[in-house]
Amino acid sequence: MLIQEATSSDFEEVWPIFREIASAGDTYAYPRNTSREEAERLWIHVPRRTFVVEIDGRIVGTYYIKTNQDGPGNHVCNCGYMVSSSARGKGIATALCEHSQKMAVELGYKAMQFNFVASTNDGAVRLWQKTGFYVTGRLPRAFNHPVKGYVDALVMYKWLGT
Amino acid sequence: MLIQEATSSDFEEVWPIFREIASAGDTYAYPRNTSREEAERLWIHVPRRTFVVEIDGRIVGTYYIKTNQDGPGNHVCNCGYMVSSSARGKGIATALCEHSQKMAVELGYKAMQFNFVASTNDGAVRLWQKTGFYVTGRLPRAFNHPVKGYVDALVMYKWLGT
Numbered sequence: 001m002l003i004q005e006a007t008s009s010d011f012e013e014v015w016p017i018f019r020e021i022a023s024a025g026d027t028y029a030y031p032r033n034t035s036r037e038e039a040e041r042l043w044i045h046v047p048r049r050t051f052v053v054e055i056d057g058r059i060v061g062t063y064y065i066k067t068n069q070d071g072p073g074n075h076v077c078n079c080g081y082m083v084s085s086s087a088r089g090k091g092i093a094t095a096l097c098e099h100s101q102k103m104a105v106e107l108g109y110k111a112m113q114f115n116f117v118a119s120t121n122d123g124a125v126r127l128w129q130k131t132g133f134y135v136t137g138r139l140p141r142a143f144n145h146p147v148k149g150y151v152d153a154l155v156m157y158k159w160l161g162t
Numbered sequence: 163m164l165i166q167e168a169t170s171s172d173f174e175e176v177w178p179i180f181r182e183i184a185s186a187g188d189t190y191a192y193p194r195n196t197s198r199e200e201a202e203r204l205w206i207h208v209p210r211r212t213f214v215v216e217i218d219g220r221i222v223g224t225y226y227i228k229t230n231q232d233g234p235g236n237h238v239c240n241c242g243y244m245v246s247s248s249a250r251g252k253g254i255a256t257a258l259c260e261h262s263q264k265m266a267v268e269l270g271y272k273a274m275q276f277n278f279v280a281s282t283n284d285g286a287v288r289l290w291q292k293t294g295f296y297v298t299g300r301l302p303r304a305f306n307h308p309v310k311g312y313v314d315a316l317v318m319y320k321w322l323g324t
Contacts, residue, residue: 030233071192072190073315140321
């Protein structure tokens with residue numbers, strides 16, 4: 001498993017992963033029909049850095065890191081992670097999360113926050129808890145799940161201890 | 163007190179209010195030295211709507227309303243409010259908050275969320291609680307206060323009951 005900063009040509013392989021996850025509509029706050037151009041803007045250009053993870057030369061996952069709030073909040077970062085459904089169960093999300101925490105400290109951040117985790121996304125919630133995050137807020141019915149309707153969204157947080 | 167949608171020429175009077183509040187650095191997640199151009203982008207152009215409140219023909223306060231999260235989160239809005247220090251204690255912030263809640267329902271939103279309320283901003287916290295919000299999350303040391311250092315930030319939330 002090789003994690004490295006995304007190059008300008010990597011979005012070609014990131015896009016099918018983004019599209020698969022956004023179009024399912026059950027985990028991320030992106031419109032299900034987000035266009036390729038908008039996805040590239042959101043995932044590659046808006047964030048401070050974007051990384052990809054390769055197995056056997058193929059991109060199977062990606063994450064971004066960005067500043068979560070400006071000014072008095074700019075010591076807290078936010079990350080988003082996506083793993084191709086074809087590569088689940090290999091510990092890739094955990095590896096990306098651990099990589100992102102080291103990167104956050106390297107970039108000078110003191111904490112990491114996830115703003116909008118669907119409470120139905122048990123796998124992600126458990127994984128972030130395993131890597132040191134805790135649920136610090138619950139937003140009642142803030143996530144409109146395509147099958148379950150309005151479900152709670154969670155705010156998760158970790159002080160990075162520097 | 164007259165609350166109406168901001169016109170393109172209103173930013174002239176909004177800017178001194180924005181600058182006063184942002185430069186204090188103790189309430190909003192804006193850089194203390196935010197430029198006028200960037201302030202206009204953030205307060206007028208990025209939001210879905212922006213309103214101003216006038217007393218005797220002078221703008222003394224303003225608020226914006228925007229969608230807080232896209233896609234599965236786009237039924238929850240976010241607002242920001244600013245009142246000139248020269249016009250405090252007249253119930254203007256309460257009036258703006260009530261106006262924004264009606265506007266939110268009119269625009270089709272089902273809930274309103276404040277993402278980043280400095281826990282030291284007692285007046286605002288009390289005011290939002292009085293208008294039906296509650297603290298649903300606490301972000302430890304997420305707000306870098308210019309005098310008090312790292313203090314907690316609060317996530318506040320209100321379901322608008324539609």
